[in-house]
Amino acid sequence: VAIETILWKGGVLQIIDQTLLPETCRHIELSDAAAVWEAIKSLRVRGAPAIGICAAYGVLVGVRERQPATQQAFLSALAESADYLATSRPTAVNLFWALDRMKCAGLEAAAELDPAARFARLEREAVALHEEDRQLCRAIGKHGAGLIREGDGVLTHCNAGGLATSAYGTALAVMYAAQEQGRRFRVFADETRPLLQGARLTAWELREAGIDVTLICDNVAAQVMKEGRIQLVVVGADRIAANGDTANKIGTYGVAVLAHAHGIPFYVAAPYSTFDPSLPDGAAIPIELRDAEEVTRGFGRNTAPDGIAVYNPAFDVTPAELIAGIVTEQGVLRAPFGESIGGMCRGEGGVL
């Protein structure tokens, strides 16, 4: 998978502007923190891990913009940039995790007397976080690949692919790894209203990778399950609470209920940075509400009456009891998730 969702080269930050896909695959430059904030807010870059990586580079760009000469100025620039970027989107915890990592790295970097050395040290952290994500995705794929058997039908919702991460993805990493192991299977991609990440991104990405993919409207998911065409569901996550309750793109909860009703196992795939053990359960996860216009004029043309009331939450929370397993870089977590997640967060390993 050759997609470079996020690029940092010679001090220049570039991202694929995902709002232009699938018609145009173009990298745009984000030259200041405001541009990074806007890119995250308007979903030019999206997907919990990718948001985290982009925000880490955003801190870099924000600090550089302020040209801090002193250590104090450096720390202020760091805090301001991170706090500002934290306001871009509320649900994905990877955003806050990445910003925290940059702040901690910045505290160490501040020890350097030379401004260039301080910046270089901060830059190393962002690059390390970016590279680490590649490894996490590969490991998730490796651990999850066995879930997909020859001839299976796999349903996914939204895009938890290379475009949602550094490369390779989380839910789609499982598919890419199963493909590398030589298995053939068919993916049904929910188009994922209102912003059609499934149609625009997942269908595009899987086809580019040579995986058999069929696009369906969100409301066809129940029907393909009923027809016996789905053997498992795999989705990504934006935040996972200590008990396993999982926030992901709106519609995921419904898919999980439908999978349960049809006896189909429902899996979540996510790296450790998506877990938020500070939250006991999903009730405490903040859910972003987005503009009505995403629903009423998302296709260019007005598709609903002007000024109509719209309820447009960007995410929902799937209760842990509907989740068969959580595929992480350390293995597949199983119920009871309170224990398996606790064990992983404490570094006890052995989760497979």
Added chain:
Amino acid sequence: VAIETILWKGGVLQIIDQTLLPETCRHIELSDAAAVWEAIKSLRVRGAPAIGICAAYGVLVGVRERQPATQQAFLSALAESADYLATSRPTAVNLFWALDRMKCAGLEAAAELDPAARFARLEREAVALHEEDRQLCRAIGKHGAGLIREGDGVLTHCNAGGLATSAYGTALAVMYAAQEQGRRFRVFADETRPLLQGARLTAWELREAGIDVTLICDNVAAQVMKEGRIQLVVVGADRIAANGDTANKIGTYGVAVLAHAHGIPFYVAAPYSTFDPSLPDGAAIPIELRDAEEVTRGFGRNTAPDGIAVYNPAFDVTPAELIAGIVTEQGVLRAPFGESIGGMCRGEGGVL
């Protein structure tokens, strides 16, 4: 509700072109059977009862086009027009029911010696069928109104409103009648991909009627149920088998599964012409598959990769066991539906 979905005046057939809604509410003239066929096929007129009415007038227009001088020519023109219109859409049984009624009326009309008298008799049947639908819709509303209590949240899918019938609707008739009885409630309208009948038609129609309506993407239905905001679901139907299995717009089955999982009663509203007692169950209902382009470029802009595989069934079948009741013009049918539907079809009444 002043919407005139279908008009027949001075021998001119007009329909609201529903593909232009909500931006433009315009009547277009259908001057020959081919225009009627195209209008049904491309959903300028849609909704099982409205398709039936339009097809009845289509037979009239088709017979007139052929200017049959003899009784034999009249019967041929009748059969040809009806057979042709029957190929427009396969799922809604009201279409075939209306065509059968016109054929039977035509057999009687053929007894007239004067061509104008033959035509006038056929015309009376179409007009009667049209007027009858108004009465059916009012009666459905009356019988179903009590299902909606003060303060309820009601979810509906697609459009089973005035635009789907002569006026007033089936599922929406229940809401209009509850409103007339002075109750306040909130409707959540699924937008209903791919053709957005919920967003374009239901939201528009309910707002015009002064009913509190909130538009949601299809994949938000599970979430509003989980939030406790839905007390009942009411939808229309395209065909109901002898055991109560109900074909309706794609996505209805999923809504029914979700309602069941949340303990929310799920109702179907439909007149007798939607029942097909010749089919023992839903497995025998033919499901129309429609073009990929409805999904990939439905609203102007390309929203999926060119040539991507798409599965786009127009309908699905909800099993009777997920249905709390079927609101008909004779009352609310309850399980066991085999008996209550059989009783209604045999004219035994007493279904309330």
